[in-house]
Amino acid sequence: MIHGKSPNNMSREENILELKSVSKIYGSGRARVNAVESVDLSIARGEIVLIMGPSGSGKTTMLSMAGGLLAPTSGEVVVAGNALGSLTSNGLANLRLKEVGFVFQAFNLLAGLTALENVAVVMNLAGRTDSSVERDSRALLDRLGLEGRLDHVPADLSGGEKQRVALARALANNPPLILADEPTGNLDSHSGREVMMMLVDLAREENKAVVVVTHDNRIVDIADRVLWLEDGKLHNEKIEHHEKVKDPVCGIEMEMQDAVYTFTREGRVFYFDSEECRHSFMEEPDKYL
Amino acid sequence: MRVSVARSNLFSDITRLFISVGGVAVAILLIIVLLAVYNGSLRQMSAYVDNVDADLWVAQAGSPDMLHSFSVVPATLIGELEKVDGVSQVWPLTSRTTLVDINGKKNSLILVGYQPGGIGGPWKMAEGSSEPGQGGIVVDKVTMKTNDLKLGDTILADGQTYEITGVSEDTTIMVAQYAFVDIEQAKKALGPNRVNFILLKVADPGQRDRIKEEITAAHPGQTVFTREQFSQNNSAVIREGILPILAVVVVIAFIIGVAIVGLVVYSATLEKYREYGVLKAVGASGTQLYRIVLEQAILSALLGYAVGALASFAVARIVTRIVVQISVAFTWQQFAAAAVAALVMSVLASYIPIRKINSIDPVIVFKA
Numbered sequence A: 001m002i003h004g005k006s007p008n009n010m011s012r013e014e015n016i017l018e019l020k021s022v023s024k025i026y027g028s029g030r031a032r033v034n035a036v037e038s039v040d041l042s043i044a045r046g047e048i049v050l051i052m053g054p055s056g057s058g059k060t061t062m063l064s065m066a067g068g069l070l071a072p073t074s075g076e077v078v079v080a081g082n083a084l085g086s087l088t089s090n091g092l093a094n095l096r097l098k099e100v101g102f103v104f105q106a107f108n109l110l111a112g113l114t115a116l117e118n119v120a121v122v123m124n125l126a127g128r129t130d131s132s133v134e135r136d137s138r139a140l141l142d143r144l145g146l147e148g149r150l151d152h153v154p155a156d157l158s159g160g161e162k163q164r165v166a167l168a169r170a171l172a173n174n175p176p177l178i179l180a181d182e183p184t185g186n187l188d189s190h191s192g193r194e195v196m197m198m199l200v201d202l203a204r205e206e207n208k209a210v211v212v213v214t215h216d217n218r219i220v221d222i223a224d225r226v227l228w229l230e231d232g233k234l235h236n237e238k239i240e241h242h243e244k245v246k247d248p249v250c251g252i253e254m255e256m257q258d259a260v261y262t263f264t265r266e267g268r269v270f271y272f273d274s275e276e277c278r279h280s281f282m283e284e285p286d287k288y289l
Numbered sequence B: 001m002r003v004s005v006a007r008s009n010l011f012s013d014i015t016r017l018f019i020s021v022g023g024v025a026v027a028i029l030l031i032i033v034l035l036a037v038y039n040g041s042l043r044q045m046s047a048y049v050d051n052v053d054a055d056l057w058v059a060q061a062g063s064p065d066m067l068h069s070f071s072v073v074p075a076t077l078i079g080e081l082e083k084v085d086g087v088s089q090v091w092p093l094t095s096r097t098t099l100v101d102i103n104g105k106k107n108s109l110i111l112v113g114y115q116p117g118g119i120g121g122p123w124k125m126a127e128g129s130s131e132p133g134q135g136g137i138v139v140d141k142v143t144m145k146t147n148d149l150k151l152g153d154t155i156l157a158d159g160q161t162y163e164i165t166g167v168s169e170d171t172t173i174m175v176a177q178y179a180f181v182d183i184e185q186a187k188k189a190l191g192p193n194r195v196n197f198i199l200l201k202v203a204d205p206g207q208r209d210r211i212k213e214e215i216t217a218a219h220p221g222q223t224v225f226t227r228e229q230f231s232q233n234n235s236a237v238i239r240e241g242i243l244p245i246l247a248v249v250v251v252i253a254f255i256i257g258v259a260i261v262g263l264v265v266y267s268a269t270l271e272k273y274r275e276y277g278v279l280k281a282v283g284a285s286g287t288q289l290y291r292i293v294l295e296q297a298i299l300s301a302l303l304g305y306a307v308g309a310l311a312s313f314a315v316a317r318i319v320t321r322i323v324v325q326i327s328v329a330f331t332w333q334q335f336a337a338a339a340v341a342a343l344v345m346s347v348l349a350s351y352i353p354i355r356k357i358n359s360i361d362p363v364i365v366f367k368a
Helices: A059-066 A089-099 A115-125 A131-143 A159-170 A189-206 A275-283 B005-011 B014-051 B077-082 B141-147 B183-190 B205-218 B227-241 B243-271 B273-281 B286-322 B332-349 B351-358 B362-366
Strands: A015-026 A033-044 A048-052 A074-079 A100-103 A177-181 A209-213 A225-230 A233-235 A244-246 A253-255 A261-265 A268-272 B056-060 B087-102 B105-114 B125-128 B136-140 B154-157 B160-168 B176-182 B197-202 B222-226
Touching (some): A015 A059, A033 A059, A033 A209, A033 A225, A059 A074, A059 A177, A059 B362, A089 A100, A089 B286, A100 A159, A131 A159, A159 A189, A189 A209, A268 A275, B005 B014, B014 B227, B014 B286, B077 B197, B136 B141, B136 B154, B141 B176, B160 B176, B160 B183, B176 B183, B205 B222, B222 B227, B227 B243, B243 B273, B243 B286, B243 B351, B332 B351
Parallel strands (some): A048 A209, A100 A177, A177 A209, B136 B160
Antiparallel strands (some): A015 A074, B087 B105, B087 B197, B125 B160, B154 B160
């Protein structure tokens, strides 16, 4: 376990996101899985932090807890000074609406709404319905280079455009914290780079705290911090695992760091060479224990 | 700027919109037309009493209306009633439901005998004379149409042959039609010294109740009804006999409406399940999500209501042309009741979709 401290000696008050000894456990007994274990993390305004790690390492679980979508089994999550554990479901919804902007791998735009409406609807949810909603939505989309695509529905937009609309939606209520889950996962390399640079700009120019869960190495050099999550534990750097492991299903030998998936059960870590092998394991785990 | 996710959901699938609006429209149409038929039947049943210009009706005790029982009043009573203080006019009336064979087809006619120049005759004519005269008969338009009759044709009723001299309108009830003849001819079937009812007009309407009580006290073998009472008694057969059946059909139509809107909104909710999850994830409260579902259901119901209400006029027109005995009467209350039914439908229809939304885990948004 490591403590991901902000680099600029920012005070506790300036931290937008704090995870204090946060753990998430799924299931119990033999089926118990420690998805996230005792993670401590503080992220301040103006900071962009990348969280990397193999599939199944707990990145999305951690992001869900940071955004108030999932309650931790133990520990505390604080967003913009609000301890999430003390909030009601309506309080949590309000916090997500005003303090957190989400960007998803699958864009998750509302299919029946235009780009402009996808942004405006989030402002509506925050109680704004006046003419400023259209003006501000247009301004956000213009800024992200979508001025000619305002009246297009998602089906008529390219992947990169969709993700920029999603980014505008995340910024609709001007939240201080942006949480992005694999934002370039469904994009070509050019669009992916554009989106990543926009996220960097948000941190640098708009003083927002940006957390990006990604496999994308393109902004590793310009991110303030790169953290490595593996087996639910957060590390300061990628752990190189040169020791040999064997896929329990497909029988393929590989270096530990080359495993595509890992899975921990009853204290044992299993390494998989492919999704198919992992899938077979998950269907009948007892066969391989 | 306000973005309506509900409208977007509803209009994104035209087939679903058509089913939803069509389903509600059929339910609303059924409710409005059934209520209009009920109302029309009520009016038919009381139309005769409402249109005969009598203040009081004297009937044999135990005969509350013109259809359930046979009232026989001695004709000698006419002279006695003429002497009652405040009575300005007295008119005898015979009324007998009889089965008439017209061109080999059985017709149920309410054969009314009234005194020429008096009250009790037809009040709205389609053609011919309203006074049948000796040997003449005024029949209802429905009788004319269903038997393919024309003026001058003859009808054999109660052993007498009548020539059709006039055709009346609005003198039909679902099970029979009125026909009007001279009372002297009608009495041949009833007997010379008997009538079925005696109709009174009073000089001062303010004295009506006093006169009614006075006659009742003096003639215990008779019952005296005000026009309103007798009208109510005549329509009671519909209220008490048909209303419960009608209520069952209206409730079934309502349930069908709820089921259709419910299924359509539920399927739309399932289809947009992930999008509801997205809205939940980005901060929509439970109330805001419920409002979207409710708005969708209300939109469906209101559109269905508009279509159903408009279609009810056309359907009523077609029904009354096909089944000429039926009368429909629209009132604003029926439309108001149907509007309330549509709104209640939409609220009930939202219940299960709202429960579904409640169970959405917003973490689904992270699944690619």
